[in-house]
Amino acid sequence: MWELPACASLPTVPEGRKKRIDPETLSRVGRTRECDRCSGRRNPFPLDFRNDSAVTRHRMLPSTLGRWLGREDREQALRRRAEAVLAQPWAPFLWNNEPLRDVMPWYFARGEGARLWDENGREFIDLELGVGPTLLGHNHPVVREALLQHAGAPIVTSLLHRYEVEVAELLTSLFPGAERVVFGKNGSDACTAAARVARAATGRNFILCHGFHGYHDWFAADMGPLPGMVPGFAGYTKQFLPFNDVAALEALADEHSHDLAAIMMEPAYRHLPQEGYLQAVRRIADKHGALLIFDEMITAFRMHRGGAQTVYGVTPDLTCAGKSLANGLPLSALMGRKDVMEYVNKIFYGMTFQHDSVALAVSRACLHYYRDHDVAGDVRRKGEKLRKIFNDASAAAGLTGRGVGLAARMDLDFTPVGHLGLHEQRIIFARETIKRGVLPVRVAFPCEMLTDADLDKVQRAFTHGCQKVARALPRA
Ligand SMILES: Cc1ncc(COP(=O)(O)O)c(C=O)c1O
Numbered sequence: 001m002w003e004l005p006a007c008a009s010l011p012t013v014p015e016g017r018k019k020r021i022d023p024e025t026l027s028r029v030g031r032t033r034e035c036d037r038c039s040g041r042r043n044p045f046p047l048d049f050r051n052d053s054a055v056t057r058h059r060m061l062p063s064t065l066g067r068w069l070g071r072e073d074r075e076q077a078l079r080r081r082a083e084a085v086l087a088q089p090w091a092p093f094l095w096n097n098e099p100l101r102d103v104m105p106w107y108f109a110r111g112e113g114a115r116l117w118d119e120n121g122r123e124f125i126d127l128e129l130g131v132g133p134t135l136l137g138h139n140h141p142v143v144r145e146a147l148l149q150h151a152g153a154p155i156v157t158s159l160l161h162r163y164e165v166e167v168a169e170l171l172t173s174l175f176p177g178a179e180r181v182v183f184g185k186n187g188s189d190a191c192t193a194a195a196r197v198a199r200a201a202t203g204r205n206f207i208l209c210h211g212f213h214g215y216h217d218w219f220a221a222d223m224g225p226l227p228g229m230v231p232g233f234a235g236y237t238k239q240f241l242p243f244n245d246v247a248a249l250e251a252l253a254d255e256h257s258h259d260l261a262a263i264m265m266e267p268a269y270r271h272l273p274q275e276g277y278l279q280a281v282r283r284i285a286d287k288h289g290a291l292l293i294f295d296e297m298i299t300a301f302r303m304h305r306g307g308a309q310t311v312y313g314v315t316p317d318l319t320c321a322g323k324s325l326a327n328g329l330p331l332s333a334l335m336g337r338k339d340v341m342e343y344v345n346k347i348f349y350g351m352t353f354q355h356d357s358v359a360l361a362v363s364r365a366c367l368h369y370y371r372d373h374d375v376a377g378d379v380r381r382k383g384e385k386l387r388k389i390f391n392d393a394s395a396a397a398g399l400t401g402r403g404v405g406l407a408a409r410m411d412l413d414f415t416p417v418g419h420l421g422l423h424e425q426r427i428i429f430a431r432e433t434i435k436r437g438v439l440p441v442r443v444a445f446p447c448e449m450l451t452d453a454d455l456d457k458v459q460r461a462f463t464h465g466c467q468k469v470a471r472a473l474p475r476a
Pocket of ligand 1: 131185186187188189191211212213214215266295296297298322323
């Protein structure tokens with residue numbers, strides 16, 4: 001971070017050189033002028049120009065200050081360096097939308113609550129939270145404290161840390177379907193392990209899926225833009241099932257009955273299960289001797305501290321969790337019935353970083369916090385406010401867009417009109433909201449630290465975003 005020594009030392013840029021002056025040149029300029037608001041007072045703290053308050057104290061627009069300091073070049077410079085060495089110079093989940101690349105931030109420099117700052121000091125309300133995991137918010141005191149307390153402990157050894165036991169105890173107390181737990185690093189680890197365990201436990205192969213279960217071959221080999229990217233995997237071991245359609249599930253299960261290892265599903269996210277649906281899925285799995293696996297990557301802690309299985313009262317044989325398990329530190333868990341989980345030791349399961357103690361230390365702190373505070377309830381209330389903001393902004397612009405699905409993880413949907421489909425409208429919307437300092441592209445994830453002031457900023461950005469979409473629509 002580039003810092004100036006004191007607020008009274010704001011450099012004066014020589015005439016004619018105000019644009020694209022870099023920090024090193026500035027530090028050599030030497031001449032200073034008194035800041036008229038702070039004159040006479042010496043600030044003992046170094047100035048951080050990414051801090052709004054410094055900007056406000058000097059009555060400068062952030063953009064002016066940024067230009068003076070040549071700071072807007074930081075993102076550009078990093079982008080050029082990234083393109084020379086990174087195969088994915090932007091975060092691929094959200095930003096591989098080419099039409100957004102000129103407005104989006106590429107690098108975060110810091111985060112606080114629901115706010116993120118990029119390398120140029122541009123501030124954003126973060127409604128993506130790394131695709132969900134940062135349930136509490138950035139730099140939450142619980143996480144910060146756990147990290148500080150754990151600093152100095154060995155990170156990975158070939159032994160377990162006692163936190164592994166404590167986190168497993170917490171999980172078994174929170175999730176009805178958890179009698180035994182094994183940890184991994186990514187959601188994909190837990191989902192792959194679940195599929196492998198189900199196949200080993202049943203001696204069968206076929207898996208009926210609903211939702212997204214990670215990037216590993218068994219699930220994703222036929223999903224990439226390059227068809228058949230992993231020979232031999234494409235499509236024959238699994239099939240997607242239509243959600244909330246008991247008759248369709250029954251027909252598929254009958255068809256694959258002899259080879260059905262598991263029904264693996266996200267129990268709720270974009271579509272909430274209709275009354276009795278999950279119970280029916282449980283019944284169908286039992287009838288065919290297949291396992292029921294809930295992928296609760298999104299719903300665990302975000303929907304309820306005990307996951308969707310607690311909300312809907314349906315206990316799966318296996319549960320996959322990750323994301324908010326350690327509020328963003330890499331940790332996932334496969335949990336399940338004792339007899340089924342014994343198969344973890346009969347398939348190959350293990351990885352170098354499986355017992356990383358840092359993620360476990362943070363998870364332990366988060367799980368205590370989730371247990372003692374109604375985080376999911378709080379986030380749901382904030383999500384409902386977000387939904388209302390989006391729905392109202394859409395209606396005010398004459399659109400029929402709606403926030404769809406769980407309040408804690410909402411799709412921002414628009415109705416296709418003419419040549420402008422859902423994707424195109426989302427891009428128009430996102431370009432506008434990003435320019436106005438709000439970061440949702442298609443899904444909004446609220447965090448516990450999201451404040452009313454954050455929501456005010458979101459409301460202004462959503463209003464402009466929806467107006468922009470409305471103006472782009474073909475006239476009837
Ligand atoms: C429901 C679900 N399952 C599995 C995964 C894969 O998790 P990861 O990206 O941590 O491997 C994701 C990731 O978004 C997910 O949403």
